[in-house]
Amino acid sequence: MTTLREPLSTTASAASGDGDTTTYREAVGEAIREAMLADDRVFLMGEDVGAYGGAHGVSKGLLEEFGEERVRDTPLSENGFVGAGVGAALGGMRPIVEIMTVNFSLLALDQILNTAATVLHMSGGQAAVPLVIRMTTGGGRQLAAQHSHSLEGWYAHIPGLRVIAPATVGDARWMLGPALADPDPVVIFEHGMLYNASGTVGTGPVDISTAAVRRRGDDVTIAAYGGTVALAMQAADELAADGVQADVVDLRVLRPLDSATVADSVRRTHRLVVVDEGWRSGSLAAEVATRVHEDVFYELDAPVRRVCSAEVPLPYPRHLEQAALPSVARVVAACRALTGHG
Amino acid sequence: MTTLREPLSTTASAASGDGDTTTYREAVGEAIREAMLADDRVFLMGEDVGAYGGAHGVSKGLLEEFGEERVRDTPLSENGFVGAGVGAALGGMRPIVEIMTVNFSLLALDQILNTAATVLHMSGGQAAVPLVIRMTTGGGRQLAAQHSHSLEGWYAHIPGLRVIAPATVGDARWMLGPALADPDPVVIFEHGMLYNASGTVGTGPVDISTAAVRRRGDDVTIAAYGGTVALAMQAADELAADGVQADVVDLRVLRPLDSATVADSVRRTHRLVVVDEGWRSGSLAAEVATRVHEDVFYELDAPVRRVCSAEVPLPYPRHLEQAALPSVARVVAACRALTGHG
Amino acid sequence: MPGTADVALLRSMLRIRRFEEKCAELYSAGSIRGFLHLYIGEEAVAAGVMPNLEPDDAVVATYREHGHALARGLPMRAVMAEMFGRVDGCSHGRGGSMHLFDIGRRFFGGNAIVAAGIPTAVGLALADRMAGRTGRVTACFFGDGAVAEGAFHEAANLAALWQLPVLFCCENNYYAMGTALRRYESQTDLCLKAASYEIAAWPVDGMDVLAVRDAARHAVAAVRGGSGPVFLELRTYRYRAHSMYDPDRYRDRSEIEKWKERDPIPALSARLQEHGGLDPAGERALQDEVAAEIEDAVAFAEASPLEPVDDLERWVYSEAGTR
Amino acid sequence: MPGTADVALLRSMLRIRRFEEKCAELYSAGSIRGFLHLYIGEEAVAAGVMPNLEPDDAVVATYREHGHALARGLPMRAVMAEMFGRVDGCSHGRGGSMHLFDIGRRFFGGNAIVAAGIPTAVGLALADRMAGRTGRVTACFFGDGAVAEGAFHEAANLAALWQLPVLFCCENNYYAMGTALRRYESQTDLCLKAASYEIAAWPVDGMDVLAVRDAARHAVAAVRGGSGPVFLELRTYRYRAHSMYDPDRYRDRSEIEKWKERDPIPALSARLQEHGGLDPAGERALQDEVAAEIEDAVAFAEASPLEPVDDLERWVYSEAGTR
């Protein structure tokens, strides 16, 4: 497990004195707990969020604290309970619906795209859906071809949604509040490899509209999100040992995508590597790259490089899975190729 | 209805003497009929493909000709019957599964991604799925926010699938055969605005691995697919009147995406406009643009431009729907901006 | 003994029928576009169920929902303007025929994905339960075809498991587009599906508006009482094609004619006349009143402006300060 | 009277149990990774159903399918090598525990999306029917949890509507991960779901391998005869946690202990010994034989190479000339 270091700077909280260390898992759980304490309309619903304690242990203890009405174990019925979440949101509640993993979210995608994201528009502005959907994403745990997808890019394509991907313990702790305050549906991606990561909680709320610069450097920009931010940070360390200083942008808000922060960085560095665990073709990285080409083409010394997953359903054996996923080495190599330090 | 003109060149058939004119609808129907006559393993399955004649009239007459076993009306159960198609393909049949429109395909996406596209890999090469899935896509008929999606880009993101988008009557007629011959799953997108288009049938089969250059010009490249190819051709006509000659590339095969043909064109024209009916952020156009930036960055006079749909669920009223969709005027304007003829 | 309530039912059905006949005309004329799904023949269902609901109850419907919108009390003007795509439409013109909304009247659309409104209804009922708004009902209308979708089953189980106040109104018109019920369901007794979730379920003659009204009254009372969901299978028939695109080749004309013999409008009218609840002059007055309302609605819709193109990207996200 | 067939059942269950006990050990040792879902406690189901199937029949299973793979006749070596992710694995090492495949033996996986294998099974049966391969059966295994998924319902309707030769084997172990059946199904009699599609359905004591074998024999015969699908609800219990990640906090130890009293392995062993089908020496020999087979399989798996990294992108598409 990679431990994320402290962000060097975030656009959010005035980096306070709260130096408590906790895990990402606990940070998410605490965020849910706080929201439920603060607002009766908030409840948690999903497969095994209650008696089991959450497939990833996030909601352990919440059933005992809040009871079965507000910590609602559901049947295996992704389309059904996500749809019920949409209805409950229309009915004035503030549901947090957990889809165990992004892999199963395909079963609920109709409800997410065709109803949750769309009903405000097709009702001419009447039917807002203040729904939060959380799901685990990503590979790296040898869960093989059906349990390792990284489909954030698809969700980031859907008008009407806000899509966020907390990569730090602080963001995991503090982005849920603003997500629940948002009048429209928000999808939160939690990378499965992050739950055990520990870091400082800091203070919140964290703003859910902008990317965060996690490290400053003038030679190359590395843009990443979710599970790949840690890779970017490690790559930046390795590069620094060679005298190459990388700016690391944690995209963090995938829709509406804050490409302006990336473009600003590129204006200084003139080089960009985008790291994305999605399959390369049609990846979110393509959107980031395209926007940067569109916006700051003449600032670029070379075309944007992408470090993505190989275009293969993730294989079970570790050596093949690791070869398919973005790695520190591949990020470093891409940066070196751009900076001429190859 | 826009009528597509004859392709100036295709990489396919040696542009034969067959000058028969027919509609896109009839061409698809005839392709299915021919395949069913030629191979007992081929059958058609989907909602209303039989007694109704196909929601878009494509399969009219096939039930009468082939009977209920081979022209199989299904319940409204997209996940179920697409999954049954996967199973039938594993069992040695060559199913053509029709999903009425891409909008409903979300309900079947689990079967498509997690089983159809993945089972070959996760079985270590044993379980090939020779399945063809056809679906109607796109907007333009005032069908509003839930019936007008253009999600080709999502399917083009999925390893294990081949994704094709016939834009001409000839491709509609001749791409099905090779799709059925493919040992792996092929998804075919038919744009709803094309069914009434008429054109010459030509001869086949048409190759399903390469893009087709539909018109030659040296000043700017317009890449488009499916429903937007006709816009690109019209835009090229308008530009020609001003002395700007556009190369029009019909992408046609969206996965594996033949970006090499686009790059080749850009090497001559040094300018690229990508037209895509998908919502702009995370569009297939982003992938095309990114690849061109990656591959021929130094050939470009200016960043690639995208003409996509506005990021809004399509509204019902015609004036708003048209404003949201790519248009000839927007394509022309993008080309003019690039060629300095603005 | 028929009373004014029964005349109101007749009026309700007539409004729907005449409204839709006008819509068909306007479709041919090009004023209405996109998909248009007519409810003609099925009016007794919406007209019979709706009077049992209170303003605080909620309604979820499908793309074939003009009847439900009108019976729920959406002003005909706003519905017609929506058909035209004008700013005074009940969905501000954005939705059209398939997406009629009026949140103030707790009319939650207008969902054009088959069966997709059913989980929404379950969620609305869940919200009522969790917020302690006891006694509220959410009525959800959907077709026979929707029962084949997994979404129906998932939602039915949730509603029954959590004992939620949902009234499932399955409008069985025996066809899903061009596919007859017996050609797509292995077991055509749809009440059995509900029963397999322990949901009380019963069939109702959907061509008899009084039968519908009475059955729905009992069902609504049960749901309101908190004993969990109820499922009504309302057996009815669509006279017209599925949509304006449908060549309607999949059924015999004689089948349609047979159902028309049981048309709920003349049946109720005859009954009322027989029992003295309405005389021919009263009936004529009713017809005239409805015709005038429709004429007024069309004029209203025609006069209503189109939304400015500059507003295209409105309502993708809530406007600041909405909540 | 017990016979050699019954000893074979005992062997089959023992192979599964010991194989999985070894896997749990190897998981702790790090040789097996990812998800590992143990079937321990449920062996009587796969062991009892499988002998009724012929080589031409097909099997579809879930992520909890070691038992089904072994009972179907996949060589233990190939299954163990797959657990290790090695090239000699039955899925060439690509799949791991959740994706065991052997198309030659018509074992179609190993699907780890709950309920997603059910439509596949329906399609396999459809292929048999359309290709005129009468008398073939497709057996589909899935858990109680899968019944809540829409996919089950859509597939059940298709199978019944088209009278396809599918044997639905619902392994009801009363839990979907940590959620008890009564907490997620409004009606816990799962046979009623099947019945609502006109599918013959009956419950079976899944802890009694002879009962399973006999029930499955009748069911397979019915399906083979062409009278459409049959649904068996096999009542059983999982002794271990859902997966190696599961802290198993959601049930009482006493519940587990109660089910263990009905463990099918000692039960059959006792029965065999009582009726003279097996003596203590024979039982010891059986145990030794199984232990030796497992030892051999582990050695085989350990010796099998890893696939070269350069082959990473193989099998995303079929290799030329495959068909």
Ligand SMILES: Cc1ncc(C[n+]2csc(CCOP(=O)(O)OP(=O)(O)O)c2C)c(N)n1
């Ligand atoms: C998920 C989905 N699949 C297909 C369609 C296309 N479609 C629209 S209505 C319809 C038939 C629905 O039949 P039923 O539920 O009986 O309602 P009815 O139209 O008869 O009122 C179909 C297939 C759709 N809108 N949504």
Ligand SMILES: Cc1ncc(C[n+]2csc(CCOP(=O)(O)OP(=O)(O)O)c2C)c(N)n1
């Ligand atoms: C569609 C889907 N949702 C959730 C999961 C996560 N998951 C894996 S197994 C399981 C429980 C399944 O229970 P059941 O069907 O009873 O089978 P059992 O594990 O008891 O054999 C869950 C929730 C999944 N794999 N697929």
Ligand SMILES: [Mg+2]
């Ligand atoms: Mg119907």
Ligand SMILES: [Mg+2]
């Ligand atoms: Mg279970």
